[in-house]
Amino acid sequence: VKIGAFFKNLDHLITLHQCKLEKMKTLKSAYLSEMFPAEGERVPKRRFAGFTQAWEQRKLGDVAEFNPKEELPEIFEYVDLESVVGTELIAHRKVRKEKAPSRAQRLARKGDLFYQTVRPYQKNNYLFEKPCNNYVFSTGYAQLRPYGDGYFLLSLVQTEQFVKAVLDRCTGTSYPAINSNDLANMEVYVPSRGDEQILIGRLFKSVDHLITLHQRKLEKLQNIKEAYLNEMFV
Numbered sequence: 001v002k003i004g005a006f007f008k009n010l011d012h013l014i015t016l017h018q019c020k021l022e023k024m025k026t027l028k029s030a031y032l033s034e035m036f037p038a039e040g041e042r043v044p045k046r047r048f049a050g051f052t053q054a055w056e057q058r059k060l061g062d063v064a065e066f067n068p069k070e071e072l073p074e075i076f077e078y079v080d081l082e083s084v085v086g087t088e089l090i091a092h093r094k095v096r097k098e099k100a101p102s103r104a105q106r107l108a109r110k111g112d113l114f115y116q117t118v119r120p121y122q123k124n125n126y127l128f129e130k131p132c133n134n135y136v137f138s139t140g141y142a143q144l145r146p147y148g149d150g151y152f153l154l155s156l157v158q159t160e161q162f163v164k165a166v167l168d169r170c171t172g173t174s175y176p177a178i179n180s181n182d183l184a185n186m187e188v189y190v191p192s193r194g195d196e197q198i199l200i201g202r203l204f205k206s207v208d209h210l211i212t213l214h215q216r217k218l219e220k221l222q223n224i225k226e227a228y229l230n231e232m233f234v
Helices: 002-034 150-156 160-168 180-184 194-231
Strands: 056-059 064-066 075-079 093-096 104-107 113-116 135-138 141-146 187-190
Touching: 002 194, 064 180, 075 104, 113 150, 135 141, 141 150, 141 180, 150 187, 150 194
Parallel strands: 075 135
Antiparallel strands: 056 187, 064 141, 075 093, 104 135, 113 141
16 A cells, blocks of 8 residues: 555656646747747737837848858767757767767857757757857757847747748658758748847747756656666565
8 A cells, every 4th residue: 555655646746747848848839839920920929018010031041150160179079960859958978079970060159059950840959058169069950150049049940830941941751851051041030129039038948948847857756766666566
């Protein structure tokens, strides 16, 4: 009875955090659809108070510098395509320049956005905010150095309308991909005022933080349950 009650309580906590996580993901999806203009529109459905101007059409290459070239350090942390899940960096490995994969070319600077150009429907895109200068990303990512707010740009590329537009320009079937030049030429809508970008970016940064928090709590509880199952049964 005691063992059963213990695991019942643990399962309840796991379910609770699963529900919180799904709720935050659903909330983010709703905000993404409402706080960016729908296809054919220039004004989003939901806005912060005080902003009424129509958004401006720009090429993505006009709102961020693409793939800046810099000399790689002799030793660096390499980030491959499998290393970003959602908006989180989950892995990297130390390599020497002379032994690094040929795809290791994108030297990260704080504020850079790394957009997964292969299977972009996965939305594995990362905003680099570390104060480090020794992280190098694979060429499987397009490196965008935003001229405006980085988190706004990260949120923009996660919208369904943007992903759909990218997929329409992709080549390949099993591994659809878009090259950086085609990505830079894509038309997007951005606020005419930089402060609106900043407010939108802050909102989604907060939502992503909560998603990450619930995800980590859920993983911790699942690991605890697995450990107890191993130890509390013969």
